[in-house]
Amino acid sequence: MIMSLVKGLDRYFAVLNNVKKAKYLIAKEKSLLSQKIELADDVLQNCHFCERRCGVNRLAKEVGYCGINAISSYASEFLHYGEEPELVPSHTIFFVGCTFKCEYCQNWDIANRFVAGTPVLPERLAEIIAMRKYQGAKNVNFVGGDPTPHLHSIMYIMNTCNINTPMVWNSNMYCSNETMDLLSDVIDVYLADFRYGDDGCAEKYSNVKDYWEITTRNFMRAYQDAEVILRHLVLPNHLECCTKPIVQWVAERIPSIRFNLMFQYSPHYKANQYLELNSSLSYEERMRALEIVRDAGLENLV
Numbered sequence: 046m047i048m049s050l051v052k053g054l055d056r057y058f059a060v061l062n063n064v065k066k067a068k069y070l071i072a073k074e075k076s077l078l079s080q081k082i083e084l085a086d087d088v089l090q091n092c093h094f095c096e097r098r099c100g101v102n103r104l105a106k107e108v109g110y111c112g113i114n115a116i117s118s119y120a121s122e123f124l125h126y127g128e129e130p131e132l133v134p135s136h137t138i139f140f141v142g143c144t145f146k147c148e149y150c151q152n153w154d155i156a157n158r159f160v161a162g163t164p165v166l167p168e169r170l171a172e173i174i175a176m177r178k179y180q181g182a183k184n185v186n187f188v189g190g191d192p193t194p195h196l197h198s199i200m201y202i203m204n205t206c207n208i209n210t211p212m213v214w215n216s217n218m219y220c221s222n223e224t225m226d227l228l229s230d231v232i233d234v235y236l237a238d239f240r241y242g243d244d245g246c247a248e249k250y251s252n253v254k255d256y257w258e259i260t261t262r263n264f265m266r267a268y269q270d271a272e273v274i275l276r277h278l279v280l281p282n283h284l285e286c287c288t289k290p291i292v293q294w295v296a297e298r299i300p301s302i303r304f305n306l307m308f309q310y311s312p313h314y315k316a317n318q319y320l321e322l323n324s325s326l327s328y329e330e331r332m333r334a335l336e337i338v339r340d341a342g343l344e345n346l347v
Contacts, residue, residue: 117198118162136182149316188215242290305347
């Protein structure tokens, strides 16, 4: 039996222990998942899964900012041992494409679709998910790029699965309210990135507008619907403008949330074009980030 030693993830561990059912299984029993699939297919015709709201008809093979039409592809899937300890081993499925354009992206080849990927066949993915569960996977972890453009395909995969395993939504959280509605009562854990405390930084480095308003809205919705692990990747030279506002917001709004302060930034992709991003974190920056978290009173840290 897998015991829970992690605050804030009681239901996740209850599913691992087969005490409770994964949310997607309950949604299937209530025919809620099939209804959500129909709604997701409708969104494809005027796409607004993310807050860019391109409005393209992906069913007609049009592509929006993410570069994805109605056919989803994934670059790889495997048992991942580099996630948070409570998730490991995590069956991680890396979907191609992304709603962001991060200048320092470590998965830039996947995000920018330089990797063609394998087309998603829900029945085949369901078989692979079952196999990975047998091999010891504690969850299914949908990531990318970003999973948001692939929500319709992910729901078809869920509708084909029948194993009791938690579903993890590993995302930049720049999705629309309509997407959050579809994810509600289906996702067990949001493994959610909160990167920027300043809209100017978000637009400069990831080409996204209104980042703070959209992301904080979605974090509150996720927190009210499921269990959440919040990831904050500390960027060099961005502690006061980004790390501090994020930590303070979390301390004021959702202080008990599982919080992962991540120090593994290293310059990738186009980071060498920005002097302020073209280095790893210094020891002083790491200590300052820890000081910000300590002063805010956050305690449920990874």
